[in-house]
Amino acid sequence: MFNLFKKKRNEVASPMTGQVILITEVEDAVFSSKAMGDGFAVKPSERNVYSPIKGKVTSIFPTKYAIGLVDxxxxxxLVHIGIDTVELAGxxxxxxxxxxANVDFDTQVATVDLAYLKSKNKPTTTMVIWTNGAKATLAIKPGQYTAKTIIGEVK
Known part of the structure; x- marks a missing residue:
């Protein structure tokens, strides 16, 4: 009965298998400075990309490197796959x-050819950014994770 009065938590999952890092550790100043918003990143070891939140797909960039969601x-x-990957034209x-589409942690949203990105000298680091995050506090725990694993929450 008391659970009805608890504030609902919005959990966040790693969208890819790999090393979850703080946004400030991303090797691109646009992301590490939080110019686009707060978030986190994954240095992926596998190609499948899943939704990091429960919500809805709001946009898919024509060059396929980024997907907009709303929780x-x-x-x-914003799930931004790789760095400078817009140059790959999809x-x-x-x-x-x-x-x-409605999405949750089990929803695969994309597949990326990591070897192709590396062959084009594009970092594979994938960012998850709260673009209107002034309204939220993001608390994550960096480390090695499997895709779809809860790594923190948005308050």
Missing amino acids: EKGLDV NGFEITVQEG
Whole structure:
């Protein structure tokens, strides 16, 4: 009965298997300075990308390197696959969802050819950014994770 009065937590999952790092450790100043918003990143070891939140797909960039989501509290989330990957014009990426789709931690949203990105000298680090995050506090625990594993929460 008392559980009805607890504040709902918005859990965050690692979208990929790999090393979860703080956004301030990303090797690109646009992300590490939090110019786009607060978040975290994954240095992936596997190619499948899953939704880091429960919510809805709001946009898919034409060049397939980024997916916009909105979580259950209305916070905008950007999953940005790789660094400077817009230059690849969609090559190396396959999107597996459509705009408007409901997503949760088990929803695969994309596949990325990590070897292709590396062959083009593009870092594979994948960022998860709360683009209107001034409304939220993000608490994550860096470390090695399997995709879909809860790593923290948004308050």
